[in-house]
Amino acid sequence: MPSGPEWIIVLVVVLVIFGGSQLPKLARNLGKAQKEFKDGLSEGEREAAAKRTADGATEVTARDAVPPSTPSTPAPGDSTTN
Secondary structure (H helix, E strand, C coil), X not given: CCCHHHHHHHHHHHXXXXXXXXXXXXXXXXXXXXXXXXXXXXXXXXXHHHHHHHHHHHHHHHHHHCCXXXXXXXXXXXXXXX
């Protein structure tokens, strides 16, 4: 990561490449891109949370709908009774 003097060099190079009149447009476009990126991340998080909630509700419903089977008679070869 550039430190103090290196940032000055980077800013001078950017100014020479893009010119003074283009810097506000460049900054505005970078800001818009950053906002869209953050909005996309938050939308993805909301969708993932909704999916987790929906999947969790489905699992609980399916688990509650089918009770576990318990054998009423001991299995052959079961030596619990002597």
